[in-house]
Amino acid sequence: MGVPGTTKLQITGMGCASCVGRVEKALAAVSGVETAEVNFATRSAEIVHDRTTLLTDLSAALDEAGYPAALLETEFTVEGLNCASCVRRAETALVAAHGVVEGTVNLATKTAHVRYARGATTPQEIGEALTASGYPAHPRGTVKDDSADDHEINDLAHATLIAALLALPVFVLEMGGHMIPAFHHWVQANIGDQTSKLVQFALTTAILLGPGRIFLAKGLPALRRGAPDMNSLVALGTSAAYAYSVIATFFPSLLPAGTANVYFEAAAVIVVLILLGRLLEARAKGRTGAAIRALVGLQPQTAQVEKGKEVLDLPLGEIAQGDVLRLRPGERIAVDGVVLEGRSHVDESMITGEPIPVAKGKGDQLIAGTVNGTGAMRLRATEVGAGTVLARIIRMVEQAQGSKLPIQALVDRVAAVFVPAVMGIAALTVLVWMVFGPDPALSMALVAGVSVLIIACPCAMGLATPTSIMVGTGRAAELGVLFRKGDALQALQSVKVVAFDKTGTLTLGEPTLTDLLPAEGVDADSVLRFAAAAEVSSEHPIARAITAAYHGDLPLAEDVEAVTGMGLQARVEGHDVLIGAKRLMRAHHIDPGTLATQAERLGAAGKSPLFVAIDGQIEAVIAVSDPIKPGAPEAIAALKAQGFQVAMITGDAKGAANAIAAQLGIDHVTAEVLPGGKVEALDALRSEHGNLAFVGDGINDAPALASADVGIAIGTGTDVAIEAADVVLISGDLQAVLRGFAISRQTMRNIKQNLVWAFGYNILLIPVAAGILVPFGGPLLSPALAAGAMALSSVFVVTNALRLRWVGQQPEPTGPEPPLAAAPAE
Structure with a gap:
């Protein structure tokens, strides 16, 4: 203000x-x-x-x-x-x-x-x-609307072609004579030196006032405002070469003897090469937004919507929340919704990264952009337009692509003084050549000064960081990693500790029947059938785990009664069934026998053991636990192999937490903490080991995600957690944590390569353009070669950034599903 x-x-x-x-x-x-x-x-x-x-x-x-x-x-x-x-x-x-x-x-x-x-x-x-x-x-x-980019590319291509066609005769007339003496004699004899200069003047004037007008129209006003830019450098360089050549053509007597040379070809070729460089750069930059275009392309333009008794094909913008849609086999889903009728398998790989289609039926959630399989379904729209998961992903990627990293501050500071500094160096170069240069000093001073103006390349500096961010974050999105904040790309590089929440992050987040150990001579399947029948009417998470483990028809249970704090009793097919803790068995004078030892072993492993008794006889011990996610052991091992300290911070009981940590090889465990306690635990880890990242999924993880140097949210978790995080893993696969670190590492390496090139290019070539090698027998760089080098510098930076599109081509290994143990008692 x-x-x-x-x-x-x-x-x-x-x-x-x-x-x-x-x-x-x-x-x-x-x-x-x-x-x-x-x-x-x-x-x-x-x-x-x-x-x-x-x-x-x-x-x-x-x-x-x-x-x-x-x-x-x-x-x-x-x-x-x-x-x-x-x-x-x-x-x-x-x-x-x-x-x-x-x-x-x-x-x-x-x-x-x-x-x-x-x-x-x-x-x-x-x-x-x-x-x-x-x-x-x-x-x-x-x-982002790509029509503007296409228009820019078409305009640059047209301008480059016209400039090249006009510049070719200029280049042949002037440089052809230098390279081929016989051609020089032919021009002198058939066209004449003055006529050749006039032809070059006419064609070069057409280039500068036509395709090259962009540099004059933008560069000269910027000079008048006292804020010169790259266009100003090109405008000054070409104008100097052109003005000198005009004087040499029409007023040669004004110049010292032997210096009335023309440099029309330099002005003409400079315009062609810089336009060509910008064309190549624009085409390359167009590919940096491929991830966004791919995401936008996932959303269909129309969908079948029920309106009364009619079914209409409506454009996406006319579909509202609550509308009922019909989904045909093989069709891409247009909105987020819930299945009302029908069954199918849906390919959700663009969201989760999992290639196996997911079964969908009544009550299941559908996500816009995913692909329906062979079944037909009806769904009710719950989110449309900007509210869909796909639209949110697009916004996250765009925000990350448009962000600035702290490393960009250095580039900004240099850019603020770079162009004025180059103009100063060019002026100094001309002065030095005029004073100390050999004859013809004026001509050589002009060549060196123009070369310095042209070879300087702030374009490469400006593109070094944002192009890498665009490609890196776009590729990350394709691999299931969303950088909500672009600076997290750089922040991940300073992380020394990766801390995980337990429930829903390292584990599946819901109880599962993991062990069934029957007594000697007892059929495991029969025990599970009776237990599932007794528990089927209960809403308790453990009951749901037991019921979900049995795949088959269940008999009807009668006289079902929950015994508070102990378990459940019921009558199934005329048999009395008891399911519960050891104290429930004792209350009914049932001896667990040798299964008591098995129960203690299961409890020590962090599981919840339960006994099943039928008609007063112990039949089996079963264990329910929140199992470790597939791929979690490999992810933890890989993080440790890369030198990270790995920690777990959870509100769960110490016994269960230590058991999970032991299985995963986690060294630092903090258990039985409230959400505020997680922040304190992070502070303690940070003070001991350095910067850290926290991976979580629940509402209670939001404070820790916000407090960590980098918060990484599981995309299958709550919106609160996602909003508090810097990075979002679209699926619950912990291999994505490794992919996030890999993308960060390679993107930052790519940025540093670009910056080294952009700065090194100018540090090395500006002195060369100024003629520093001439006293040692080296060449004086021509303005045309300087223009070519400048154009190639920007193209190199963008092309180098595009290499990030192939990060993570090899699929990450994932672990197998944990098996359900069903072994006889020892």
Whole structure:
């Protein structure tokens, strides 16, 4: 903000009129504020201030007082972004705009993400401010429209072709004579030196005023504003070569003897090569958004909707929550919904990563974008449009792709001074060659100065980080890992400890019958049949586990009675059935015999042992537990092999927690803690070992997910946990944790490679372009070669980022399903 005047803000959190005084006091304490008047009825504040007051200061004061300003977010598509220095200037214009709290610009996506104070400004005013700074901005929808990219590619291709066709004769006429003496003599004899120069002048003028006009139209105004960009460098370089050549053609007497050479071919070829570089760059950048386009393509455009007695094919935008849809075999599901009728198998691999189709029947949930199998179903829409799981995934990926990593701060600082520095180096180069250079000094000074202007490549700097983020986070989404916050990519690199919640994260999250040990001579299947019949009417989780373990028809149970704290008794097919703890057996004077030892062993393993007695005789001991997830042991082992400390923090009992930890090889266990205790446990681990990541899935994990350096939520968990996390694993597969670390590691390595190239390129080649090798017998780089090197630099950065599309090609191993033990008693 930083300008004198009045600012209006919407205030949140004011519950009564007495809050007004506290808000006014907090605002009045901000430096530069003259008066602050708060209206409780409208929940608004009007602040009169001087030019030293910043909106961020006002917002921070309100946050500290407990009455945050209402902030909104919006996005713009931004035109005219060509290099890192453009990004810096656009962001400066955004932050300076009245009412804007934060503004970030992404060169790779050509977008701006803005947080602004509600009531202080509007998206239209922000867009106008950005446009006034030289970067036209247009409001952007939720999903990126690729038609603008296609239009840009087509325009660049057309301009490049025309420029190349016009530049070819210029290049042949000038350079052909240098390379082939016989051709030089032919031109002199048949065309003439002056006529050759006139032809080159005409064609080069057409190039600069036609395909090359973009550099003059954008670069020169940027120079006048005192904010030069990459277009300014190209405009200066080509204009200098062109102007010198025009003087040499029409007014050669103005130049020192022997220096009236023309460089039309340099100006023409520079335009061609830079346009070609931008074309290749645009095409490559188009592929960086492949993940988003693939996700958008998963949503069908129409669906069959029941309207009264009719079934209509309606576009997605006309489908509402509560509508009943018909799903045909092989059809892609259009909305999130619940099955009303029918059965089928649905391919949910795009959400879960699991290739095996999932059986669906009445009451089961369906997800938009997944593919129906061979059955027909009717479903009721529960979420449509932006509310579907698929739409949320797209938003998460886009937010991550548009974010900035802390490492980008270095690039931004360099970009702020880079172009002016290059212009200064070019001017110094010309001066040095004029003073110390051999004859013809003026011509060589021009060549060296133009080469320095052209070879500098802020484009590569600006693209180094965002292109890698775009491709890396897009590839992560394809592998089932959503980076809700892009900076988690970098934060994962500093993690030393990975802490897990237990229930629902390391385990399946629901009791399962894991062991059935019958007494000698007893049939295990018969015991399970009686036990399941007795428990079938109970809603207790253990009862559901026992019932789910039997696959077959169950007899009717009579006189079912729950014995509080002990178990259950019932009569099945004329037999008395008892199921419960050891104390229930004792209450009925039943001796567990040798099965008591088996029960103790099961209990020591963290399981819940229960005895089954029929007609007063002990028949079996069964155990129910929350089994370890398939793949969890391999994931934990892999993390430890990579050098991570692995911990488990759970509210479960110590016995069960220690048993699971022992099976998985986890070293640090904290059990029987409340949600706040999980945060304290994380703090203790952090102080001992360093930064940590926490993996959880439940509502009670939200504080720990928010407190961790990187919070990783299981996507099958609660919305509260997902909202508190930095990274979301779409499925419950813990192998995705490994994939997240692998993608982070490779993306950061890719970013560093890009930055080393972008900075190293300029550090090494700018001196070469300036002619530092000439005193040692080396070449003086021509402007045309400088333009080619500059174009290839940006293409290299984008192409290197595209390598991340192939991260994780090899499938991760997963463990087998834990078997149900059914062994005779020893």
